[in-house]
Structures are given as C-alpha cells and as structure tokens.
Amino acid sequence: MxxxxxxxxxxxxxxxxxxxxxxxxxxxxxxxxxxxxxxxxxxxxxxxxxxxxxxxxxxxxxxxxxxxxxxxxxxxxxxxxxxxxxxxxxxxxxxxxxxxxxxxxxxxxxxxxxxxxxxxxxxxxxxxxxxxxxxxxxxxxxxxxxxxxxxxxxxxxxxxxxxPIPEASSYQKFLQPASRFALVGVFVAKFADGVRVAVTGASNDGVFRWAEAEAALSANFAPEALDGLSADSEDMINDLHGTAAYRAHIVGVMTKRAVAAAG
Structure with a gap:
C-alpha cells in the first residue's frame, strides 16, 4: 500500500x-x-x-x-x-x-x-x-x-x-468455488409485457441479454421453451475454468433452472 x-x-x-x-x-x-x-x-x-x-x-x-x-x-x-x-x-x-x-x-x-x-x-x-x-x-x-x-x-x-418489480424472477449461479464469483449466472425476470434474461460471468463483453431466450420465454414461460436453443459461444470467455463452448452450454442450463425456480 x-x-x-x-x-x-x-x-x-x-x-x-x-x-x-x-x-x-x-x-x-x-x-x-x-x-x-x-x-x-x-x-x-x-x-x-x-x-x-x-x-x-x-x-x-x-x-x-x-x-x-x-x-x-x-x-x-x-x-x-x-x-x-x-x-x-x-x-x-x-x-x-x-x-x-x-x-x-x-x-x-x-x-x-x-x-x-x-x-x-x-x-x-x-x-x-x-x-x-x-x-x-x-x-x-x-x-x-x-x-x-x-x-x-x-x-x-x-x-x-x-x-421494476417483476411478476416472477430468479437468479441461478454456477459459481467458481475459489472466488465465489459466477462462472455463469443467469437472471430471469417475467413482466406483463415480456421476459428479460441477463447473463453474467460468461462473455468477454461482460453482462448481456440473451434475446433468443427472451423471445421463447415471452411466448411460453417454461423451461421446455428453451429446448433446442443454445447461446452463441463466439464471444464467451475461454480460460482454465471452462471453455467458451462449456460456458455457452451452462448458460442454457442455468436459464432453465432460473425459469423453473421462478415458477
């Protein structure tokens, strides 16, 4: 110091x-x-x-x-x-x-x-x-x-x-055990006019919204609405804790868990 x-x-x-x-x-x-x-x-x-x-x-x-x-x-x-x-x-x-x-x-x-x-x-x-x-x-x-x-x-x-207070919401975090920061964290918020999905920990550009998941969940707020969707791995962090492809996969898993937890 x-x-x-x-x-x-x-x-x-x-x-x-x-x-x-x-x-x-x-x-x-x-x-x-x-x-x-x-x-x-x-x-x-x-x-x-x-x-x-x-x-x-x-x-x-x-x-x-x-x-x-x-x-x-x-x-x-x-x-x-x-x-x-x-x-x-x-x-x-x-x-x-x-x-x-x-x-x-x-x-x-x-x-x-x-x-x-x-x-x-x-x-x-x-x-x-x-x-x-x-x-x-x-x-x-x-x-x-x-x-x-x-x-x-x-x-x-x-x-x-x-x-703004949503009708339903949940944050699900796949944490890095040593730091307790999010390796991937997903916040899902359901409002009367649609759903917002924000992802942290995964991208080289920092926090971002997952537009494809938002559209699917706005039509059907259920985990199965995300079946077949996958986050783009191109800009994902690739380091010793996880590859870009791994993080992209975890984004989908955590989003489904957040929707299930939000009900």
Missing amino acids: YNFDVEMPTSIADAVAAMGKEDAQALGGGQTLIPTLKQRLASPSVLVSLSGIPEMKGVCKNDDGLLCVGGATTHATVARDAAASFPGLAGLASHIGDPAVRNRGTIGGSLANNDPAACYPAAALGAGATIVTNNREIAADDYFQGMFTTDLEEGEIITEVRF
Missing part, C-alpha cells in the same frame, strides 16, 4: 465535492478496490468513502411501485429487506461471496466496477433497472458497455438503483 487521504462525507453533495479533488476515487464497501490498491493496480491520492451517507442506504418502494436501493446499501441488507417484495433480487444478494463480503460490499460499488463475473449487473440488466447518479438517470440497457466499462462519467456517483 502507499499513502493516501480518506474523506468521510455525510451527504451526497459533500461526496461530489470530495470527488472533485485530483486523483479522487470513490470507496463503497472496498471489496474490489482495497485488493486493487494492495496489488498497486490503482493509486488514487484520495479515497472518498460513501459508507457514511444515510441518504444512500436502505431499501424501499417509491410511489411508482419501484424497488429503490441506495447505492451504499450492503448485499446483506438487500438480501434481508428485499425478500418480501423482490425475492429474486434478495436471493441473488444472499449468495454473493461470503458473510464478510455481504456485510461490507455494496450494490453501488458492484455496479460501478462492473466486473464481468459479478452478480448485480445481471439483476440490473435482467430487471431493466435504472441506475441513478448525482447527475442523471441511466437505463441499465445503456449503462453496461463492456468488461469493467460503464456509462459513468469521471466523478459520478451511483446514489440509487431503481428496480
């Missing part, structure tokens, strides 16, 4: 001001950033901790019936407080990492980092969420732009994530 300053703002306005300092970096739960600093892969001069901002914490429904999750809300809080209204999201949060990770890691930090094997990007894209920042609102379909790449601008902070 090396020397750096730490700012502890208590409001979004103070956080935005602190982020204006030279080489400032937002710090959520630190589950990605701290290991990155230890490996000297990043060298910010100022860390701006978002954990002390009350308006960025908590889970609630707004007047439009959307589930609103503060950007600094931990995975454990989402798992507990979203269980009644959005069990698919709560189930996803309850299986991220281990208890230590779930009690420190935040939804905003996960979405800002956009790790290609992270779970929350699948929920945000699969549910058609809106990512709210200190400056604007970004539709999930526009937010994710490739591996570790998002539409966030420099100094922009995720303050809230707004989820």
Whole structure:
C-alpha cells in the first residue's frame, strides 16, 4: 500500500465535492478496490468513502411501485429487506461471496466496477433497472458497455438503483468455488409485457441479454421453451475454468433452472 487521504462525507453533495479533488476515487464497501490498491493496480491520492451517507442506504418502494436501493446499501441488507417484495433480487444478494463480503460490499460499488463475473449487473440488466447518479438517470440497457466499462462519467456517483418489480424472477449461479464469483449466472425476470434474461460471468463483453431466450420465454414461460436453443459461444470467455463452448452450454442450463425456480 502507499499513502493516501480518506474523506468521510455525510451527504451526497459533500461526496461530489470530495470527488472533485485530483486523483479522487470513490470507496463503497472496498471489496474490489482495497485488493486493487494492495496489488498497486490503482493509486488514487484520495479515497472518498460513501459508507457514511444515510441518504444512500436502505431499501424501499417509491410511489411508482419501484424497488429503490441506495447505492451504499450492503448485499446483506438487500438480501434481508428485499425478500418480501423482490425475492429474486434478495436471493441473488444472499449468495454473493461470503458473510464478510455481504456485510461490507455494496450494490453501488458492484455496479460501478462492473466486473464481468459479478452478480448485480445481471439483476440490473435482467430487471431493466435504472441506475441513478448525482447527475442523471441511466437505463441499465445503456449503462453496461463492456468488461469493467460503464456509462459513468469521471466523478459520478451511483446514489440509487431503481428496480421494476417483476411478476416472477430468479437468479441461478454456477459459481467458481475459489472466488465465489459466477462462472455463469443467469437472471430471469417475467413482466406483463415480456421476459428479460441477463447473463453474467460468461462473455468477454461482460453482462448481456440473451434475446433468443427472451423471445421463447415471452411466448411460453417454461423451461421446455428453451429446448433446442443454445447461446452463441463466439464471444464467451475461454480460460482454465471452462471453455467458451462449456460456458455457452451452462448458460442454457442455468436459464432453465432460473425459469423453473421462478415458477
């Protein structure tokens, strides 16, 4: 590690001001950033901790019936407080990492980092969420732009994530045992006007929607509707944990399991 300053703002306005300092970096739960600093892969001069901002914490429904999750809300809080209204999201949060990770890691930090094997990007894209920042609102379909790449601008902070609540949903993860990240994770959400399917962990381009599965499931929301379909392996990750063809196969398996679990 090396020397750096730490700012502890208590409001979004103070956080935005602190982020204006030279080489400032937002710090959520630190589950990605701290290991990155230890490996000297990043060298910010100022860390701006978002954990002390009350308006960025908590889970609630707004007047439009959307589930609103503060950007600094931990995975454990989402798992507990979203269980009644959005069990698919709560189930996803309850299986991220281990208890230590779930009690420190935040939804905003996960979405800002956009790790290609992270779970929350699948929920945000699969549910058609809106990512709210200190400056604007970004539709999930526009937010994710490739591996570790998002539409966030420099100094922009995720303050809230707004989820439409589906009629049925489930997230199924085939995890890599050592890291507990998704080797393949699939989030399925059924709405009145159709089905959305988002896949994480599998593609070199990060989280993506599986359009062919969405069309099939919108016509018939049942596992057998996916018979004969297979995800395209061309852009799948090919590494020591699994070939591209293997990951493409697992995408189909996990999607069927998600549909069955969602009912």
